[in-house]
Amino acid sequence: MFQRLSSYVSTSLLAVGTLAASFSVQAEITYPNSVYENLDYGLYWFNYNDAEKAVPGQTNPYYSPNKNTVIYIHGWQNGSVDNYRRETLNRRNSGGPDEDLSQYWLDRGYNVGILYWNQFADESEVKDAEAKIHSTAGPRGMRWKSAATGYQSGPNQNVTQLLTKSILDNMAGFNGAEFRLAGHSLGNQLALSIAYSLRDNPDLDLRVDRVALLDTFYSNYSKSYLGGKWTGEVAREYAFELKSRGVAIESYRSSPVTSTAFIGDSNTALMREVAFSELKPWNFQFWQVAEKHGAAVTWYFWSKAFGTLDVLNDSLDAPSAASSHNHIRTLMDVNWSSNQNEGAYTPSPADDDFNKVSR
Numbered sequence: 001m002f003q004r005l006s007s008y009v010s011t012s013l014l015a016v017g018t019l020a021a022s023f024s025v026q027a028e029i030t031y032p033n034s035v036y037e038n039l040d041y042g043l044y045w046f047n048y049n050d051a052e053k054a055v056p057g058q059t060n061p062y063y064s065p066n067k068n069t070v071i072y073i074h075g076w077q078n079g080s081v082d083n084y085r086r087e088t089l090n091r092r093n094s095g096g097p098d099e100d101l102s103q104y105w106l107d108r109g110y111n112v113g114i115l116y117w118n119q120f121a122d123e124s125e126v127k128d129a130e131a132k133i134h135s136t137a138g139p140r141g142m143r144w145k146s147a148a149t150g151y152q153s154g155p156n157q158n159v160t161q162l163l164t165k166s167i168l169d170n171m172a173g174f175n176g177a178e179f180r181l182a183g184h185s186l187g188n189q190l191a192l193s194i195a196y197s198l199r200d201n202p203d204l205d206l207r208v209d210r211v212a213l214l215d216t217f218y219s220n221y222s223k224s225y226l227g228g229k230w231t232g233e234v235a236r237e238y239a240f241e242l243k244s245r246g247v248a249i250e251s252y253r254s255s256p257v258t259s260t261a262f263i264g265d266s267n268t269a270l271m272r273e274v275a276f277s278e279l280k281p282w283n284f285q286f287w288q289v290a291e292k293h294g295a296a297v298t299w300y301f302w303s304k305a306f307g308t309l310d311v312l313n314d315s316l317d318a319p320s321a322a323s324s325h326n327h328i329r330t331l332m333d334v335n336w337s338s339n340q341n342e343g344a345y346t347p348s349p350a351d352d353d354f355n356k357v358s359r
Contacts, residue, residue, distance in 0.1 A: 036081050037148035039119060042166035043071070046089075046102050046112045054113070054170035063111050065171070068178040070105055071113040072301075073163070073194075075185025075217065076129050077121040081145040086118060089301055095284060095291050096298035096347050104305040111176070115166065115194075117159050119144040121186065127219045132159045133189050134234065135225035160193040167194065167206070174206045178325070182212035184297050185257070189218065189235055196238040199245060210325055211242065213251040213274070215296035216258050218265040232267040239270055248328035249274040250319045252300055254281050255292035272359045275319040275331035280344035295347065303349040310353040311338055318354040335359055 034040075043054040045062035054060055074087050089112075092098035102112040122145040123129040131138025135158055142154030155162065183191030195208035218232035226234055239249055251274045253259060259266050281295035303309075303320035311318050318338040319331055331338075336356040343352035 031084065031086055033084070033147070035086075036084050036119075037146050039144050039146075039152070039154075041117050041119065041162060042115065043163075043170050044114050044116065046100075046106075046114065048100070048103055048106060051114075054166065056169040060170075063113075063170075064176075065173045066175050067109055067111045068176045068180075069111040069113065069171075069174070070178075070180045070182060071115055071167075072297075073115045073181065073183040073187035073190045074118065075121065075183075075187040076123075076126045077118045078124055078126070078129075079122065080118055081122045081147050084147060086116070088114070089297075091294065091298040091301075094294040094298065095281070096295075096302065101298070101301035101304075104302065108304065115163050115190070117163060117190070119146070120154065120159055126186070126217070130186055130189070130217075130219055130231060131223070131225055133186065133193060134158060134160065134223075134231070137225045138223075160190060160197060163190060164194050164197045167198070168201070171206055172203070174203070176205070178209050179205075179207065180210040180212065181208055182214060182297075182300060184214040185217045185293065188213040188216040188251075189231060192235050192238040192242070195242055195247060199242065208242075208247060210248040210250070210328065211239075212300055212321070213249070214300055215254045215293050216251060216267065218258075218267050220261075220265050230265060232265040232270065235267065236270045236273075240273065243273060243332065246329070248325040249332065250323075250328050251276045252279055252296045252319075253277070254279040254294075254296035254299065255289055257289065257293050271337070273332065275323075275328045276337040276359075277319050277354065278337065278339040278357070280340040281347065282344040283347055298347055299349055302347075306349050309349065312341060312353060312355050314356055318352075320349065 044051050045054055045060050047062040052060055052062055089101040105112050120132050121129040128140045132142055136142050143151045144154045146152055181191040191211050195211050198207050201207055222228045222230055251271055257263055279299055281292050284291045300321050304322055308317040309320050319328055336358055338354040339357045341353050341355045
């Protein structure tokens, strides 16, 4: 399945947007109506100017089983389907550069993919989309949104199961040295739950080595579909088990979405156990919460283009996409986190440095 695309729309609060099937680096992206009107989810592989959906049993020109691999997972998509909007790694409409940030990973020999679940995530209430990550028995079941016919009954598997199957179906024989997931907002829960689902996969090479949590979101309060647990509590269970198995986990906060108690659960207990960094996207005004929320995606994928980032008064560097797995594992066990000190008024990581803050 190959689709040419040519226009992109920015993210909104908790990441409105999703997929790209083919694009030009400096161009906006449009999509054929069919991907909004029919159920379309799962893995797409990207190239510099194009992308192609992963189809089981078919060779994909933008995927090699022998390459390092990074896969991005978006978050909540309220209103995106009716507005024919989907997200890519071109972040220009959310304050980032007018270029596709996947190029910095492609330049370094990576496969770059995006896992899309936008039609399931298009709910007016974020908690209804969140439930589908974990269960088919949430408030809205597994319904999905069609731009042509509205909400439709969904499959009998939750989003974690559907997207894990997409990986297993399309990455059989993976032999790369690195498999990394990066999840934004609600997508961070998927990154952890998919990595957890793959932890005992008999194909030793198809297990996640590293997870990046980008401006995480967990709703407050217990959930009946989780047996009374909070979603943040479940995320901790997954993360702690993955950490015990040597998975490198990093987290970057860029907005009040995750640090203001009446909006969501800050999940401090989790952040103390991973390599945590506080970003300051002060190039946005204080009211631009959606842009700040999306800034973690821009910063992380762009940071692959740069070298190490200094932490003042310490020999260790701040975490970034360019950090080694071993460095991230080291930072998971120190008694401090990184807090951005310089570079707050530019979107680029190039001029950033950090202070230490006790956990």
